[in-house]
Amino acid sequence: MNDTALPDFLIIGAMKSGTTSLWADLRANDAFFLPQDKEPNVLVKQTTPEAIRRDYADLFAAARPGQIRGEASTWYTKRPMFDGVVERAHAALGPELRLVMIVRDPVERLISHLKHHLVMGLVRSEECDRAVLEDPRYVAFSDYGMQLRPWIETFGRERLLCLSLDAFMADRLGEVRRVGRFLGVDRPQELVIDGEIRNEGTQLRSNARSIWRKATRSKLYKRHLRAMIPDRLRDGVRDVLLPVRPVPPLHLAPSTMAEIEGRLAHVADDLHQLVGLDMRVHRRRSATVEVLETC
Numbered sequence: 001m002n003d004t005a006l007p008d009f010l011i012i013g014a015m016k017s018g019t020t021s022l023w024a025d026l027r028a029n030d031a032f033f034l035p036q037d038k039e040p041n042v043l044v045k046q047t048t049p050e051a052i053r054r055d056y057a058d059l060f061a062a063a064r065p066g067q068i069r070g071e072a073s074t075w076y077t078k079r080p081m082f083d084g085v086v087e088r089a090h091a092a093l094g095p096e097l098r099l100v101m102i103v104r105d106p107v108e109r110l111i112s113h114l115k116h117h118l119v120m121g122l123v124r125s126e127e128c129d130r131a132v133l134e135d136p137r138y139v140a141f142s143d144y145g146m147q148l149r150p151w152i153e154t155f156g157r158e159r160l161l162c163l164s165l166d167a168f169m170a171d172r173l174g175e176v177r178r179v180g181r182f183l184g185v186d187r188p189q190e191l192v193i194d195g196e197i198r199n200e201g202t203q204l205r206s207n208a209r210s211i212w213r214k215a216t217r218s219k220l221y222k223r224h225l226r227a228m229i230p231d232r233l234r235d236g237v238r239d240v241l242l243p244v245r246p247v248p249p250l251h252l253a254p255s256t257m258a259e260i261e262g263r264l265a266h267v268a269d270d271l272h273q274l275v276g277l278d279m280r281v282h283r284r285r286s287a288t289v290e291v292l293e294t295c
Contacts, residue, residue: 005060006053009070009098009183010089012151013077015141016112017104018165023072024194025176031185033063034070041075043085043092052092068183070100077101077147081137086150097159098183099151103271104165105279106142106264107257113138115247125248129256139263145270152274162275 011019019038026032040059046052060069076085089097103109114132117123123131132138140146152160161182168175173193180188268279 005057005063005069006093007056007060007070007097008068009100010076011070011072011100011102013074013101013141013147014103014109014144015074015078016109016116018102018168019072019074021172021194021196022100022102022163022168022176022179024196025172026070026179028194029180029191031068031180031191032070032183033060033067034072035059035062038071039073039075040071041073042071043073043088044075044082047084047088049088049092052088056093068185070183077144078137078141079147079150080140086154090154095155097155099155099160100163100179100182101144101148101160102163102165102168103144103277103279106144106267107261110138110142110260110264111250113141115250118250119247125251128250129253132252132256132260139260142264142267143270144267145274148271148274157275160275162271162277164277164279 011023013019023034023038027034037059040055042052042055042059046055059071063069075082076089079085110132114123114128117131118125118128148160148162161179163175163179172195173191176193177188177191180191185191271277271279
């Protein structure tokens with residue numbers, strides 16, 4: 001464990017794969033200290049070791065001696081949108097840093113990502129086919145091998161624990177205790193879970209331009225004001241200004257589905273080779289995407 005106020009571990013992704021639920025589960029245990037600010041994205045927002053360490057000292061100022069410190073930012077596996085993250089982590093945090101990644105079926109993750117953008121108003125329904133084929137981020141963020149290789153090459157395979165969302169949902173407590181063992185918790189069998197499913201994919205909050213979203217993403221709110229506002233009051237204001245809305249049906253053409261499945265066909269083999277994770281693909285897409293029949 002670091003002697004200074006730096007993270008002992010990072011949850012590095014993947015987006016739309018259960019990172020918020022894992023973050024909440026670890027926060028439910030005194031063995032860990034994770035700041036209220038999920039997605040602080042320090043290694044993206046800061047570029048020098050000095051600035052990175054200063055931000056982390058602020059984030060972990062309330063951590064007690066002996067707690068295992070960590071944070072969760074899915075931007076850390078969003079290459080090529082954000083490059084240089086691995087190098088900054090190594091330079092600022094040292095080679096002993098531990099890494100946790102949680103992944104899901106890559107096509108399901110991509111569809112969830114697209115639905116998120118649909119609800120937030122970043123893409124319109126009639127643009128979904130074009131967006132998913134032309135915006136490289138959708139495929140890139142599901143290309144787990146491409147995202148993980150720099151982390152493994154820099155920190156070593158033994159510093160990374162990769163979970164699957166399927167295993168996490170099937171045995172959430174068991175997976176949290178597995179994370180605890182990996183991170184060096186003295187009595188992982190005593191760990192508990194938060195229990196709530198966070199950021200469930202069937203409902204999302206919108207929209208990207210809301211006053212609430214802008215205000216709560218400010219550093220002043222995340223680092224100082226949030227802890228002063230009772231949870232019930234904060235949640236009530238959020239529900240008014242940033243309502244939960246059902247995710248509308250997502251319509252993709254058969255050719256689009258075939259194309260994205262082809263682009264991501266290598267991902268399961270890559271994960272098995274890199275981290276030994278057997279991603280058994282469970283086709284549940286009928287509940288998440290409607291494939292339009294060609295005329």
